[in-house]
Amino acid sequence: MNRLARFTGFGHHESEPGTHPTERHIHAQVERMEAEELREPIIAALRTVHDPEIPVNIYDLGLIYRIGIQGNGDVEIDMTLTAPACPVAGMMPVMVREALEKVDGVGNVKVELVWDPPWTQEKMTDEARLQLGLF
Numbered sequence: 001m002n003r004l005a006r007f008t009g010f011g012h013h014e015s016e017p018g019t020h021p022t023e024r025h026i027h028a029q030v031e032r033m034e035a036e037e038l039r040e041p042i043i044a045a046l047r048t049v050h051d052p053e054i055p056v057n058i059y060d061l062g063l064i065y066r067i068g069i070q071g072n073g074d075v076e077i078d079m080t081l082t083a084p085a086c087p088v089a090g091m092m093p094v095m096v097r098e099a100l101e102k103v104d105g106v107g108n109v110k111v112e113l114v115w116d117p118p119w120t121q122e123k124m125t126d127e128a129r130l131q132l133g134l135f
Contacts, residue, residue, distance in 0.1 A: 037068040038105050042075060044069055051081075052088055056066035056131055059098070062123025065114060073134045075100055080119045089113065 035127045046059040046067075058064060058079070070074035077096060081089055093111040121134065129135055 021122050029116075035071055035073075037102065038069050038075070039067065040067050040099060041103045042069070042106065046096065046108065049091070049092075049095050054082070054132070056124075056128045058092070060125040060128040060131075062125070062128070063119065070107075073105050075106055075109045077109070077111045078114045079111060080114055082117060082119055 002047070032102060043059060046064055047057040049058045051058060051061065051063075052054065056060065061082070063081060064077060064079050066076070066078035068078075069074075077100070078091070081092060088090070093113060096111045097109045100106050124132075124134075126135075
């Protein structure tokens with residue numbers, strides 16, 4: 001039986017005294033992940049976000065400059081865009097925040113747009129360069 005089912009008392013008959021969740025004391029244990037355990041799921045979530053004008057995800061494009069993960073699961077992202085006048089500048093941080101909020105164990109997400117250092121094609125992964133035909 002999964003944790004949610006045990007927590008809610010699923011499968012217990014109400015006629016059995018002390019088995020209904022309102023009739024017994026419930027101890028819910030929240031599983032916590034270490035901050036670094038969140039890094040790979042966060043990167044995977046970032047790879048689901050694409051710049052609408054470029055068919056490569058923002059992580060492999062090199063737009064993510066910093067992933068700060070706090071012990072409580074809060075995440076701070078420093079990211080940039082390919083150009084300051086990028087037409088998706090207003091919605092890209094929102095897309096990143098929404099993608100990360102879906103990751104189990106992630107708490108509050110703060111996304112900061114930074115412009116220093118400026119983004120260059122050298123920040124892309126080899127896979128992104130290959131996908132864009134830049135080799």
